[in-house]
Amino acid sequence: MKKILTLTTVLTTAMFAQLNVATTYNYLGEVTKRVGGDLVKVDVLASPKLDPHFITPKPSLISKLRREDLLIINGAQLEIGWIPPLLRSANNSKIQNGGSGFLDVSGAVTLIDIPVNVSRSMGDVHPDGNPHFALNIDNIIPIAELISMKLSQLDPSNQATYNKNFEQFKTKMEELSSKLKKEYASCEGKKVVQYHELFNYAMDFYGIQKVGNIEPLPGISPSSKHTLELINTMNEQKIKTILQDVYHEKKTANFIASKTGAEVKVVPHDVGAVDGTDTLEDFYTTIGKELCQ
């Protein structure tokens, strides 16, 4: 009797063994939790308060990657400056690029801003296209589908659950997407400037026009010449909105605002980047509010 009991306990533990999943960014962690539910244990590697391009490859992240069954990355070269050395140090063959436990979600969406010619003289360009696609709510649905497919591949016995969770998630996001589009329909054609090519996908969703960036080139700090040009353009075209992320300096944006009468809006780039954006729903609602109100 005792033996049977032990056996059952062992079996049930094995059956309920969670998949260990690491995601590079918070939004991927949230999607994975929604699709995986109790069947996955999620570690998020990068803090949403920091620039997603520049994350310190801390030793504590190596010990996380060591034990994961699956690593989910944004891709499109957003992690190229910090994930490769961590992967090299973690010695986990499962999650190496090309292994069964490695998933790059950029393949699920259509990238924009793909440069025709690539040269570092254009600054920190991403040769595959703009990697900040998660800011368009319509992109989160194929990403979630891809994640549910990968979870099903690694854990086929729970495929039905992953599918069901994904369908629920999809319905919710589709509802929110049409609600936001309707609510902020008047925002179409609005002109804004931003710090970095960060919010392009969100602007595409609302039909907002991007006029310029505070950075002269991607990854290059603002220069006074470029800032003055931007102020002139903004005054000429009567642009009243500057989109600022949480991690760059805000001095330049505030200076430009004081010379143009524009308003500086701090827009989250990831789930949890600003207060009150801890769920995907709040995240996309906040983006809409900051961009359009």
Add this chain to the structure above:
Amino acid sequence: MQKKLLLCTLLSTYLLQATELEQRVEKLEKALQAQKKSKLQEALNGGNSFNQKSFIPDISLILDGSAVSRNISNDDYEGYGIDGFLEEADEIPFHKNRGFNFNYAELGMHSEVGPYFTSDAIFHLHPEGFEIEEAYLTTKKLPANLDMKMGKFRSGFGRINAIHQHAQHFSEQPLVYEAMLGVEGLNDAGVALHWVAPTDTYFMAGVEAMQGTNELSFGKSSENNLYVGYLKSGFDLDDSTSVLTGASVATGKTEENQDSKLYGGELTLKHTIDSYSNLTWQSEYLYRDRDDEKQGGYYTQLLYKKDSNWEFGTRYEALNKNAKNQPDDLKKYSAIVSYSPFEFSKIRLQATKDKSKSFGGVRETENQVLLEFLVETGAHGAHAF
């Protein structure tokens, strides 16, 4: 009658739509045909049968040069010594001359070798010659969090030995490394095995078997003689502060077939201020027991990265334990200011006061101001912590 008219109108609309659809299908078919034709035409004229462009390794080129001003003449500087450690430097790879130096061009290649290995090669091209700095294979598929490295590579001994010159924060190798292992450090042919322990805290153990051709500590050339082992651990103190610490040992034979043992202890603390700014305190102590001579030294350095452009740093170094009848007050002070106009380029100003060197057998304080430029081009992999 009216019904008939309505039916007629409907029918004609349908017919119109149908013709329109037909036309569109025809157009599409034509386009497809044209595509097929042009594909055939391309195939007819031959093309890319043996194109291997997608298999070109990641190639990077690093250039390093410097302008130097110092109070020692070039003739005296060549062949400097460190009392008790180094009789006469036989090679000065970096910043050798007063005036202008082109130090090296570093050519790096990284590639996947099938599903089981990756390969790396780093070549140093000096004005005086060509050097294979590193060339090794690394395994990708070993189980149990193991990996293996084979070839010629910089040993994982200590904190700084495996880090290339261009990735270090000061223009010169720490004094204690220079004194005990030479400016090039511990770099040999051999094999290494690394294991990441299954613990929540990062814990890594590594062992290496190497040829042992280092002239200062392990140079017995008749056989492979060098064995290295190290343990490293790291953890977070809070969300923005991380620690990396480690202990290393290397044991082998000298050129004169004497026992030689080298011990190292290291501690790095890094505090992230924001995405572009951090504070790093790094220290290392090395202790050598060679031929019953016991010697030791250390460096401690503080670096402040102000933003994506500016970095400031200071380093204090000492060789505080020396062989009998040799000085134990060998010290060096350095400070740097470095400016990166862009991620892949750096201009660094370094000032040093070095009280450790002898020139022509006479100890003399060396004062030096050095301006170094460094650029990275091509596909160079990201650096570790």
